[in-house]
Amino acid sequence: MIRVVIIGGGKVANHLIKAFLNASDVQLAQIYARNIKQIKEYEHQTELTDDLQKLKKADVYIISVSDDAIEKVSSNIIEQGLVVHTSGTVSLMSLKNKGRKGIFYLLQSFSKDKEVNFDEIPFCLEAENDKDLKLLEKLALTIGKKVYHISSEQRSYLHVAAVFVNNFTNHLYSVGNDICDKYNVPFEVLYPLIKETALKVESLSPKEAQTGPAVRNDKNTIKKHLSILNKNQQELYKTLTDSIINGKKL
Amino acid sequence: MIRVVIIGGGKVANHLIKAFLNASDVQLAQIYARNIKQIKEYEHQTELTDDLQKLKKADVYIISVSDDAIEKVSSNIIEQGLVVHTSGTVSLMSLKNKGRKGIFYLLQSFSKDKEVNFDEIPFCLEAENDKDLKLLEKLALTIGKKVYHISSEQRSYLHVAAVFVNNFTNHLYSVGNDICDKYNVPFEVLYPLIKETALKVESLSPKEAQTGPAVRNDKNTIKKHLSILNKNQQELYKTLTDSIINGKKL
Numbered sequence: 001m002i003r004v005v006i007i008g009g010g011k012v013a014n015h016l017i018k019a020f021l022n023a024s025d026v027q028l029a030q031i032y033a034r035n036i037k038q039i040k041e042y043e044h045q046t047e048l049t050d051d052l053q054k055l056k057k058a059d060v061y062i063i064s065v066s067d068d069a070i071e072k073v074s075s076n077i078i079e080q081g082l083v084v085h086t087s088g089t090v091s092l093m094s095l096k097n098k099g100r101k102g103i104f105y106l107l108q109s110f111s112k113d114k115e116v117n118f119d120e121i122p123f124c125l126e127a128e129n130d131k132d133l134k135l136l137e138k139l140a141l142t143i144g145k146k147v148y149h150i151s152s153e154q155r156s157y158l159h160v161a162a163v164f165v166n167n168f169t170n171h172l173y174s175v176g177n178d179i180c181d182k183y184n185v186p187f188e189v190l191y192p193l194i195k196e197t198a199l200k201v202e203s204l205s206p207k208e209a210q211t212g213p214a215v216r217n218d219k220n221t222i223k224k225h226l227s228i229l230n231k232n233q234q235e236l237y238k239t240l241t242d243s244i245i246n247g248k249k250l
Numbered sequence: 251m252i253r254v255v256i257i258g259g260g261k262v263a264n265h266l267i268k269a270f271l272n273a274s275d276v277q278l279a280q281i282y283a284r285n286i287k288q289i290k291e292y293e294h295q296t297e298l299t300d301d302l303q304k305l306k307k308a309d310v311y312i313i314s315v316s317d318d319a320i321e322k323v324s325s326n327i328i329e330q331g332l333v334v335h336t337s338g339t340v341s342l343m344s345l346k347n348k349g350r351k352g353i354f355y356l357l358q359s360f361s362k363d364k365e366v367n368f369d370e371i372p373f374c375l376e377a378e379n380d381k382d383l384k385l386l387e388k389l390a391l392t393i394g395k396k397v398y399h400i401s402s403e404q405r406s407y408l409h410v411a412a413v414f415v416n417n418f419t420n421h422l423y424s425v426g427n428d429i430c431d432k433y434n435v436p437f438e439v440l441y442p443l444i445k446e447t448a449l450k451v452e453s454l455s456p457k458e459a460q461t462g463p464a465v466r467n468d469k470n471t472i473k474k475h476l477s478i479l480n481k482n483q484q485e486l487y488k489t490l491t492d493s494i495i496n497g498k499k500l
Contacts, residue, residue: 109450114453122442164423165422165423176415179407189408194451197416198445201423224406235489236489247424
């Protein structure tokens, strides 16, 4: 039985709390939140506190607060036990507790109200030694299935890659949406294509899956498309097309 | 009962043939292919030909050949009946048969071996009059569920939007893959994020769903990310970041 204390009342913390409350082999010993109202719904299921000096003994303390607050919160943890945070960008060294440190990063974009399928979420784990890494792995497997050992350095690269496949991709959806709105085409016509494109990466590498006028270097179509777009969209279209063409040459 | 002749032996044609053979209220009267070997597997299910002069009588002729061949193939159809093509980019006026014309465009990226769920595919239909549009709608509903009336003009805009949400998005996956490969991070860690980002458009507009350093104008993170990337990737990162920041101002 792994004893866990969760520190934080935000989105990720809430998803973790719910998952651990339903898991076997884990005892959620306590939840901390600066504003205790955020976690009030759990008052009958575990102990709550808004005082970091009153943390209970645990095997693992999971800090799931905003990136900026991790240093300060961790410096206030005086209890023994492994202290980890859930951030994708903050390094292990930013944890300022005196004892053992680690990372328990769930690589997913969480929505507040949408239920999360933990079986599909990659747990990116890091610790200072094998024993702690094994502990985090065991803990992750009580609620999830996909476990990866990712160093702080690798995590920083992963974060950049995530900006491309998540933030920038979403922006391209937004441009597609704008074009549809402007010309009175329902954007929903594109939903199945968006879904299919995303699912395809799991069976075919994106380089092999690349189609369209850029990879064919179909200059007529490219010219026709550019004539339809506004200046901002043209800029994007050109840069992405050039990048596809350059990528082909490599 | 709608009598259909399919002209073509490529990916889209094959998916349509299989669907119509399984549909009720449709009689697949004949299949034409220039190279009859492409359609030989259907020889016991319907009539095959490689001669456009020997097309049988039908209510609808579906031309599913390469874009460049549509004009020539359609000019050879002398039979009465509604002649449609399945291209996303060729206009209705490119059909050169003497009689009635229309479009039967399936907006999806088809893979040869992967089975297609026609219930999810948007059928983008166009015809010269209401009666023919109704006929195409009836035909589409024998194998699918989602029917849209899309003019040739709207189709050209839809195609540009599709380049953004499909071709360009796939290229961003490719960049993410390159970054992961370079730093020995398994790209599969990002699959769930890619999937979640794509599915989210159906419940939240992409503009509202936008997250990340660009929309927060988080200059420190942006600078850190740029320092990791190669020149081509930097170019993309900057252009996409600027576009997100500009979009926020509008």
